[in-house]
Amino acid sequence: MFGSGRRSRRLWITLAQLALVAAFLAAWQWLPTIPWLAEKSHVFDSFFVSSPSKIVARLRDLFFGPPGVTPIWTYIWNTMSASTLGLVIGLTLGGVLGLILGSSAVLSDIFRPFLVALNAIPRIALIPIVVVLFGPTSLGSITVSVMVTFFVAFFNAYEGARSVAPPLIQNAQVLGAGRAAIMRYVRLPYVIAWTVAALPLAATFSVISVVTGELLIGAPGLGLLLGNATSTADATLTFSLVVILSALGVVTVLIADQISKRVLHWWAK
């Protein structure tokens, strides 16, 4: 009885959500067709905001478009491969450095202020330097992603290494563990856990940073296409790309969440 009440509540919530989306799409589709509204504001001008039907048609063209046009898959591949590579490199570097500094009070005291200062720099300010260093290439996009994900992983790993309770280390010591064994059997698993816990957030940041990088440095990918769409005032393409990026973002978070849950299955529920 209680269960069926919960199910019907859930059904109502889903229906309400679908109704909201339908109302929004209907308003988006029909409001810009009223000339009086379009004259009042660009928000109601289909030239600037396009329409759901045009976006669906453009999405169909992008994925199954006429021959001769570069398929969207190439751009998606560029963006997602750069995001994944940047994420892996950033997490690995950040995790390793977090482990080292989190395990050594002296090294932590020396380097941590520099890392805090570096983290305070807006990454977007460094993009011109990335352009100069690597040009408008995928390497540039990957570098931007690494610059962002590294710090997410580093600070998590650092806290992970520092959060190991002293009795855990002392217990391993009295069982005969040396420094290397303590690192391998106690600190490293903690650091991996904390780094993996940051995976969903870091994965999202990675996609955002790669698209921003592509947009600003002109590296191949969805960001470059988005830049072109904006500069040619192609609202339909812009919104189509926003839809694709949103879908990719959701898929990325879902995958990262699943990996995180599987790796950290032992974490207290």
Added chain:
Amino acid sequence: MTTTGVRIEGVGYEYPTGVLALSDLDLSIPTGSSVAVVGPSGCGKSTLLQLLAGLRAPTSGHIDWPAFPPGVHPMTVVFQTDTLLPWLTAEENVGLYFKVGRAGRRVGRAAARARVDALLKMVGLQDFARAYPYQLSGGMRRRIAFLTAVAPQPAVLLLDEPFSSLDEPTRVTIHQDVLRIMSELDMTVVLVTHDLAEAITLCDDVVILTARPGRVLNRHRVPFDRTGRNAIELRHSREFLDLYALLWEELGSQIFTTSPDQQGSTSHVR
């Protein structure tokens, strides 16, 4: 191994903050015996255990250890706080010794496996071998922590208020398991505890420390044979109640000599 056991002579410990936790403490722990150390809060009981574990060095005096035969693991500790590694199963935690140290790795995989299985069976946790710590109750986790320390079959087992976080019925049940394992593995045991009943139940001798700086006030022999001791029945006996009352009387004299100033500044002396 000599029969003299561990000898603590004139040991003192002063914290870097200037707090003197222990002073001129003499104690002998014969091989194969079990000694409980009780005392008022902040008297340096846990500091003494850390000195025995080699986690701190005495600032005065010395601790003499007997020569252990080759292959015998000298000492392990059951800490007051949870030391289970959350990413390892119960059996992997119990078998930690066989992974982390050179001596442990020298024990063959099959022998290690057999020892872990036997220990889990001794405390009735064989069905929880593959469970992760978060899936275990507080009592089960403490049992696993105890088995982790016992698995190397150490010459000396140090227990630092190991069951203080548990409710009384669970604690008494675990005492029975601990008594059985202690008698089967023939270890020297040093137990630091606040619980006088636990001290009498598990040990051959109960040592009372003075208020800080801790030194030995008195040592009492527990009038029961440890072999075949029943943790629950023991509590109904006249001898148990008499010793309990005597220990309380002596401990009380030390608790009330601790000044309010000392009581308020003991947080860093465990």
